Amino acid sequence: xxxxxxxxxxxxxxxxxxxxxxxxxxxxxxxxxxxxxxxxxxxxxxxxxxxxxxxxxxxxxxxxxxxxxxxxxxxxxxxxxxxxxxxxxxxxxxxxxxxxxxxxx
Amino acid sequence: xxxxxxxxxxxxxxxxxxxxxxxxxxxxxxxxxxxxxxxxxxxxxxxxxxxxxxxxxxxxxxxxxxxxxxxxxxxxxxxxxxxxxxxxxxxxxxxxxxxxxxxxxxxxxxxxxxxxxxxxxxxxxxxxxxxxxxxxxxxxxxxxxxxxxxxxxxxxxxxxxxxxxxxxxxxxxxxxxxxxxxxxxxxxxxxxxxxxxxxxxxx
Numbered sequence: 019x020x021x022x023x024x025x026x027x028x029x030x031x032x033x034x035x036x037x038x039x040x041x042x043x044x045x046x047x048x049x050x051x052x053x054x055x056x057x058x059x060x061x062x063x064x065x066x067x068x069x070x071x072x073x074x075x076x077x078x079x080x081x082x083x084x085x086x087x088x089x090x091x092x093x094x095x096x097x098x099x100x101x102x103x104x105x106x107x108x109x110x111x112x113x114x115x116x117x118x119x120x121x122x123x
Numbered sequence: 124x125x126x127x128x129x130x131x132x133x134x135x136x137x138x139x140x141x142x143x144x145x146x147x148x149x150x151x152x153x154x155x156x157x158x159x160x161x162x163x164x165x166x167x168x169x170x171x172x173x174x175x176x177x178x179x180x181x182x183x184x185x186x187x188x189x190x191x192x193x194x195x196x197x198x199x200x201x202x203x204x205x206x207x208x209x210x211x212x213x214x215x216x217x218x219x220x221x222x223x224x225x226x227x228x229x230x231x232x233x234x235x236x237x238x239x240x241x242x243x244x245x246x247x248x249x250x251x252x253x254x255x256x257x258x259x260x261x262x263x264x265x266x267x268x269x270x271x272x273x274x275x276x277x278x279x280x281x282x283x284x285x286x287x288x289x290x291x292x293x294x295x296x297x298x299x300x301x302x303x304x305x306x307x308x309x310x311x312x313x314x315x316x317x318x319x320x321x322x323x324x325x326x
Contacts, residue, residue: 029128036133041208044137048206052136085207102130 022108025070026101030055031063035072035098038090046086064088072097137208138261144201145310148265148303150193155300157185159293166290200311204318243291247277250299265306272302 026035033053038044050060067073072094076087090098141147161182168174213221228249251270258266276298280286286294 032130033128033133036128036130037136040134040211041137042211043209045202045207048140048208051206052133052140080202080207083203087207105130 022104023097023101025066025072026097028063030059031067032101034060034063034067035090035094035101038073038088039095039098041089043087043089046088049088067094070097135261137210139263140205140208141210142261142263143205143310144197144314145265145307145312146193146196146201148269148307148310150189150307152300152303152305152307153189154186155296155303157182157189157300159296159300161185163290163293163297166293200315203320204314243281243287243295244277246292247273247295250295265310269299269303269306273299276302 026032030053034049037049037052046060049064050057053060055063064073064075068075070093072091074089074091076089078085078087161178165175165178168178228246231245251273254266254270254273257263258270273295276295280291280295280298284291284294
């Protein structure tokens with residue numbers, strides 16, 4: 019069985035990484051609304067992903083309003099790609115088991 | 124064992140978020156109106172080089188203005204309310220496939236028009252298919268409505284007006300553009316009601 023990346027496999031972090039995989043960059047508010055997490059929870063998960071080197075976080079300003087930009091790093095993209103591949107590998111045998119077997123009488 | 128979240132659905136949410144405010148529909152509708160209307164006006168005017176150049180320049184300036192306005196409105200309306208997201212630049216393959224698709228549609232339309240074939244229903248079918256595909260893929264009910272409206276406009280245009288050929292296609296573009304802009308405006312109103320601008324907290 020393929021080894022799953024535990025950092026990504028956690029549902030909230032998987033949602034964050036999947037969201038970031040389809041965009042160039044996104045801000046904290048977008049991730050907050052899409053993940054439905056609390057601010058504290060989202061921050062914690064982002065820090066965990068940043069520590070793993072999967073996301074780059076940039077603190078900037080939009081006018082006078084502070085803005086936190088998040089983007090998936092190249093390591094994060096590779097890790098997400100590997101995770102999806104591992105998941106497919108794991109799911110493939112279980113799909114094969116569902117195929118009805120003809121037993122000759 | 125199943126993935127803890129539906130990854131395929133989550134990866135499409137950025138595109139859904141991009142379309143949720145109705146601004147894309149308004150802008151695309153206005154672009155259709157501009158191009159279709161501009162070319163209809165051009166056909167109606169006498170064929171003078173100065174007029175030709177003027178209408179072309181106005182259409183191009185209008186398209187550039189729409190693109191600029193779209194970015195400004197996104198920054199002022201959408202990003203403060205529902206968050207900022209930047210979609211990735213289209214890949215070279217995507218650009219090539221887009222050009223190829225427009226090329227095929229353009230060449231097919233030109234051949235059909237020169238052979239005096241009935242092109243309005245064909246063009247309407249192409250637009251309706253694109254709307255249908257977008258509506259199903261990105262779960263956008265408004266796009267399904269636009270697909271139906273496009274077919275309705277094609278029926279109205281071919282059965283109840285004398286417009287055919289190039290004029291027919293341009294009139295269809297004007298009708299589609301108008302309906303998209305109106306639907307987009309309703310969606311924008313709904314978006315503004317559902318997402319009030321967050322109050323700035325004074326320190």
